[in-house]
Amino acid sequence: MEESAAFVEWGPYLSYGKDPAMSMTICWRSQQPTAGGWIKYGIDPDSMQVVKETPGTATHIHVVRLTGLEPATIYQYQISRDKDKTWTFETGLPAGSTKPFEFIINGDMHAYPCNRLDRYFQLMASEAPKHDFYVGLGDFVNDGLNIKHWNSLFYDGKDYLATRPLMNATGNHDTDKKEKYKNYLDAWFHPYVNPVEGAYYLLEYGNAVLFFLDSCNAGRGEPLPADEQYAWLDENLAKYAKQDRWIFLFMHHQIYSTGDFSCPYIMHDVFRPLCQQYHVDAVFYGHDHHYECFWVDRDADWGGTLFFVAGAGCGQHHIDHGIMGDRDGMTKYVWPGRFLNVRKHGVPPPSKNINGLVKGFRNDDLVKECQLFGVLEPNFVHVKIDGDVMELKSIGWQKQVYHHLRVNRTGAGRKWDPGCELAIMDY
Ligand SMILES: [Fe+2]
Ligand SMILES: [Fe+2]
Known part of the structure; x- marks a missing residue:
């Protein structure tokens, strides 16, 4: 990305390092290229430590990685660009x-x-005030080559992203x-395993393991994990499946969905x-x-897997952006309304998807068996993990709860509670 006069300040913004309990990565961008940036941080504001950036040439892009922190602890911090401001962050739970x-x-x-995303960040902070971190599922900017789009995200997110x-x-x-991938790596400094192959990584967090996949494969654009990423995923799933932890996968491209991109056979066959x-x-x-939820293999003795479309983060005006519309006549949206519960509404009639039904399915028996609920409104997903209980809510713009699940598990060889759906609003 060109570092031009159009550039504006970003951040500070946070992400965990490899160990979320003991590390934090703090980034920011400066209007003018500078060298010698620093972070001042500490639990007690009267005894702050200073960590300097790795020496280098003057740049807009600034990154400081803090390590050796105390788990689950609130720190105050300042950055060299804004010496008079203090923010806080909290470290995560140990594995x-x-x-x-x-x-x-x-x-x-x-x-x-999609602008005024600041309202969206405010909503997430007010409706889930105790959340520890934020998982983004990609497409944060509309065009990764356009500096205006990045500037817009960091302008709207500046308050929120400085503290979580x-x-x-x-x-x-x-x-x-x-x-675009290069720009992405210049913006998000996550604990990647091998960024040459993809921006994939995992976090051990409390009694969960979180896998972040690169379904674009380092800019190659194929949704399936390429060989190296697949081998890493397979190896680590095998490792953690034996450890009685929650296992969550996060990625951009959909597996099960009745939206325009439907259920690609190849994703179903692999995942x-x-x-x-x-x-x-x-x-x-x-x-x-x-938002859409599928519970696949729910009758299996281990309880099955929940699959969630959680791509409704499009700001208040943009839920129909491209994907859910007519798409220049290529596709017609097939839901009966803004909500879809196939047990109540039945399966919508078949219709062409964006791929002309060549690469995917949408309304077949698997969807009928497994879909719990869908909603075509802006919303975010809030997850609480408490031991072997997961509580999940899909929360909309007017703070309404569209979907509410509670899932119990009982360890390796787990079995979920078949009565887990606390409430599905009567749509
Ligand atoms: Fe998107
Ligand atoms: Fe996308």
Whole structure:
């Protein structure tokens, strides 16, 4: 991305390092290139430590990685660019802890055409005030090559992103080309395993393991994990499946969805066996711009996997952005209204999807068996983990709860509570 006069300040913004309990990465961008940036941080404001940036040439891009922090502890911090301001961050839970924690999820903010995302950040902070971190499912900016779009995101997110870690996954609008991928790596400094192959990584957090996949494969644009990423995923799923932890996958491209991008056969063929083999608890993705929940293999003795479309983070005016509309006549949206509960409404009639039904399915028996609920309104997902209980809510713009699940698990060889759906509003 050109560092031009159009550049504006970003941040500070946060993300966890490799160990969320003991590390924090703090980034910012300056209007003018500078060298010698620093972070001042501490639990007690009267005894702050200073950590300097790695020496280098003057740049707009500033990154300081703090390590050796205390778990689950609130720190104050300042950055060299804004010496008179103080923010706070909180470190995460150590791996293996069974203390409760919370996070929020959404994707597809599409900053720039979607503006006033600050209202969205405020909503997430007010309706889930105790959440520990934010999971982004990609497409945070509409065009990863356009500096205006990045500026818009960081302008709208400046208050929120300074105080809560954002752990992001790549989206096609962010990274479907090599040039976009480069910009992405310059913006999000997550603990990538091998960024040459993809921006994938995992976090051990309390009694959960969180996998962040790069469904664009380092700018190559293919939604399936390429060989190296797949081998890493398979190896680590095998490792953690034996450790009695919640296993969550986060990625951009959808597996099950009745939105315009539908259920691609190839994603179903690859991910369903992985989830079955390693008893993955839930998979969250965006790309389609709505909320939808599927419970697949729910009758299996290990309880099955929940799949969520959580791509309705499109700001208040933009839920129909592209994906849910007519798409220049290529597709007609098939839901009966703004809500879809196939048990109540029945399966919508078949219709062409954006791929002309060549690569995906949408309204077949699997969807009929497994879909719990869908909603075509802006919303975010709030997840609370407390031991073996997961409580999940899809929360809309007017603070309404569209979907509310509570899932119990009982360890490796888990079995979920078949009565887990606390409430589905009567749509
Ligand atoms: Fe999107
Ligand atoms: Fe997308």
